[in-house]
Amino acid sequence: MKFPHYTQLEARDCGPTCLKIVARFYGKNYSMAELKDYCAVTRQGVSLQDIINGASNIGFDTLSVKLTLDNIKTIPLPAILYWRQEHYVVLYNIKERRGKRTYFISDPSFGRIPLREEFFDKQWTNNENAGIALLLEPTQEFHDKVPIPTEKNLALSKIGSYFLAIIKNNRFKSALSLFLILVAMVGTWLFPSVFRKMIDNGVMAKDINVVFYLLAAQFIIFVSQIISDSISSILLMQINFKVSLQFLVNYLHKLIRLPLKIFDNRLNSDLMMRMDDSDRIQNFLSHHSIEFLISVLSLGIFSVLLCSYNVFAFLIFIVMSIFSILWTLLFLDKRKLLDYSRFTAASETKNNIYELINEMPEIKINNAHENKISQWEGLQKKLNKINLEALNLNYYQLIGANFFNRSKDILITGLCAYFVIQGTMSIGVMMVVGYIIGQLNTPINNLINIIRGLQDAKMSFDRLEDIQRLDNEDVNRNTVLKFSPVHSIQLKNVSFKYEGSFNNNVLENLNLEIPVGKITAIVGSSGSGKTTLLKLLLSIYNPGQGSIYLDDVNLQTVVPDSWRTRCGVVFQDGYIYSGTYAENIALADAKPDMVKLKYACELACIDEFIESLPMQYNSRIGRTGANLSGGQKQRLLIARAIYRDPDFIFFDEATSSLDANNEKKILNNLNEFFKGKTVVIIAHRLSTVKKADQIIVMEKGSILEQNTHNKLIAAKGKYYELIKNQLELGN
């Protein structure tokens, strides 16, 4: 049995893919989604500990060891190796011949490869004298555990059902295009017999009238073909655009419904590249599906015609075409690997260039341009190398297919010439056979392209399925909160850690009541978990242990949108879009309510600035707010939160960039606005927190103190320490 191999879908998937390979070797077919879940893949990829956790979850006993090259032959295989200190591969065999060892590895980013000892040593030990290996032994639990079923060929069957759905939703246009295509095809099919008659009954019989009538018939066929072809192309293009849009809209809807932790753990470019995948699938469906139909029909009809003119010519045609198709199939595995590598490399390159352009000021002030450009150059070279390999592969594929095609043409022409010389075939038939062979080349080439297109579409579909399979953030959440009043917010034994085995708990066993209708301030040193706590309160993350309750409803059961719609939030790194001021403040409204908008801007003290602009609220903000000062951005974000008029307000360092005057003015305005609302404010500045009804002091994820400003000052604890140097203490 060939050792199993799977290719990683994304740059950071090598660890779970190795696990998939080893599990498959022992007879279990786990989906990547399930394994990625078990390994908790993050943006940084997976650590060895994550793979160990994933392996234990599916029932392997594991042992990670540091070995010299001499010792590696003694370990049980397959084992996972830490490769070049940045990647994971599976070692599945070692063979020794004439004193030389060959190591067989299955590399998720490359395929199965045999490696000579020197090369293996360099890659594995990275020029040290030992490398790291993870040994895996299946336990009874592994044999008993049933993977979440992955349907075989799910992608293909789904591509098929998508195709049927497209036809169903565009019944009239599809039927009309099909009819017109058939009309054009009938013309092509009639052509050989008209042509033969013209040669044999017209030219050979020296009857110009017959030639004239048959030429006129050919002209009519030709014109009707052009008309049908053009109309069907326009119709198909219309269907194509519609489907393309639908595909992308569906994908964006899915992305928006995913939990935010998915975005923490994936490169943005990985997610954006999947839009190209979407394009590839719909292109395949709308172009190749019709092409397939036409090709099969043409192949069938021209084959019958060819057979009726000459069986030998038909046999040569069939044999050579089979060779040509087999030749194409030979390259499919390599194509697949190249496509995956291209996706990964292109995603990294895109991400790099996006950061380069987006973070230009940072690069300039740090004089980092040489380094950043050479980083990009390295990635682009890697991508070019893959693209070149793909081009070469296509070239070899094409040369082979052309070789069989041309040989077929020569053989059949020779055969026909022989029959004509023998007097068993007329010149007319010989020319018609030549014409039919020419016509048959097109469907054969089309079928070869379709095989390749199908492979591309399937790979793209797998990548999209990788996203579609993820649970939405509202899965298993049924409580809709929209209008029911909330009387208390309580945290009970809440602990939380970010995904990845190298991360420790950021929040540790928090017990806290956030009084409704009052102001709670959270202070604490940097990194103590304040923002994380806010994100848990907003249901952006779920507690790892313990729960947050809105009255007696567990927040984890609440449909997130129904909770967030009642919350106004200003984050430290709130985002300004490049639209107008009005669009930025009334983010969720297609038509902003100008009265509410002006009121929000007044409270946030940004009204004067906006009204001084030539287009006032309809003035455009430059790229992501780059032309605004830090304080203006914050005031805009505050206005956005006020515009929503929420019951619950969460501010994370929302006024940290404002000057003392502006801050005082805004805080006064906000005090009015806050009345009756539940407010949670994270701030370092005393001026922002001292009027709060309760102040929570956090340190290393725990609550150290909790009381009012005066009582905390009197207690002379951590709060006192934190603010002791602030000028206001004297006030």
Ligand SMILES: Nc1ncnc2c1ncn2[C@@H]1O[C@H](COP(=O)(O)OP(=O)(O)OP(=O)(O)O)[C@@H](O)[C@H]1O
């Ligand atoms: N997405 C993430 N993945 C992993 N770790 C994270 C993530 N976000 C934050 N952390 C870590 O969690 C810890 C708490 O971060 P948090 O932003 O909650 O602190 P904070 O108290 O708000 O700090 P500051 O006052 O500096 O804003 C930090 O050690 C940080 O490195």
